[in-house]
């Protein structure tokens with residue numbers, strides 16, 4: 001279904017050798033050196049660039065909110081979409097700062113959203129409550145996946161060089177925790193957290209809600225579309241689709257927090273090479289994020305105690321990618337006539 005190329009390790013080796021010729025002790029720019037090599041392997045460019053970046057925010061609702069698992073009511077999803085449209089959310093401000101193209105996509109908000117400055121690709125008016133029935137049909141999961149795929153392809157055609165995938169969906173830390181429990185086979189209590197800010201008692205209730213859903217559906221991670229249809233979210237499916245599209249086009253993907261990284265794991269179930277095109281932006285406070293990052297084999301660039309979502313943590317980490325690529329503008333020992341050190 002998806003066609004993701006392998007990394008170009010040869011170009012990586014060539015850039016690695018060039019980085020060692022720059023006027024600095026070998027390895028002294030630390031992780032930034034590794035980053036520019038990874039970006040070269042992804043993009044097949046000796047001088048990779050990540051600008052301009054693009055930010056896609058997928059919004060959808062979750063039937064499981066009926067179980068009382070969030071600190072906020074469901075209508076906040078639609079209200080925040082309007083806030084994104086008007087430019088008032090954190091990701092709007094941060095996107096402007098990093099010069100990103102920005103789009104917000106309704107892939108499954110529970111109500112109709114007035115106005116036109118957003119992409120209306122609604123697949124369904126929110127998922128069903130997965131404690132009682134499947135969240136959506138296989139067909140709906142596939143539709144949502146391809147909404148994300150199309151939106152990312154469009155942004156890439158318009159020239160973005162790095163993709164940030166954000167989300168908005170009240171209840172989606174419950175959905176992401178259920179997906180991660182199915183994928184990692186870890187007990188729910190090590191994954192589940194406070195999301196938007198619930199009490200310890202509510203976290204305990206949230207754990208039971210997720211365990212009920214897992215017992216009902218017995219989801220199998222070797223069948224990712226079924227996994228999404230049983231216990232997924234429409235925005236999570238779309239995020240996975242967007243990541244698959246970016247990897248197909250050799251566009252680096254900068255990951256955000258817990259929900260985004262869970263979507264990344266889902267994308268990896270569709271194609272094992274997608275993860276090669278991902279860089280973890282930040283570590284979210286949600287406990288499951290640590291597990292998701294470990295499973296993906298990624299170490300985040302920053303850890304600022306953030307837990308917002310929307311793509312905000314990735315946007316904050318983005319300038320580090322610019323530092324990494326700009327490193328290649330340094331002089332070499334030869335061009336600057338600086339003596340090289342020995343052993």
Ligand SMILES: O=C(O)c1ccc[n+]([C@@H]2O[C@H](COP(=O)([O-])O)[C@@H](O)[C@H]2O)c1
Pocket residue numbers: 069070071072167168169170171172173174194195196197256257258259260284285286289306307308309310
């Ligand atoms: O990205 C994260 O790590 C993250 C952690 C906690 C909460 N969120 C955001 O908060 C919402 C989900 O929280 P909740 O409590 O309603 O499940 C959703 O809109 C996410 O964007 C995001």
Ligand SMILES: Cc1cc2nc[nH]c2cc1C
Pocket residue numbers: 072076080167168169196308309310
């Ligand atoms: C206000 C608010 C903003 C958000 N942005 C992403 N998730 C969110 C959840 C809430 C509640």
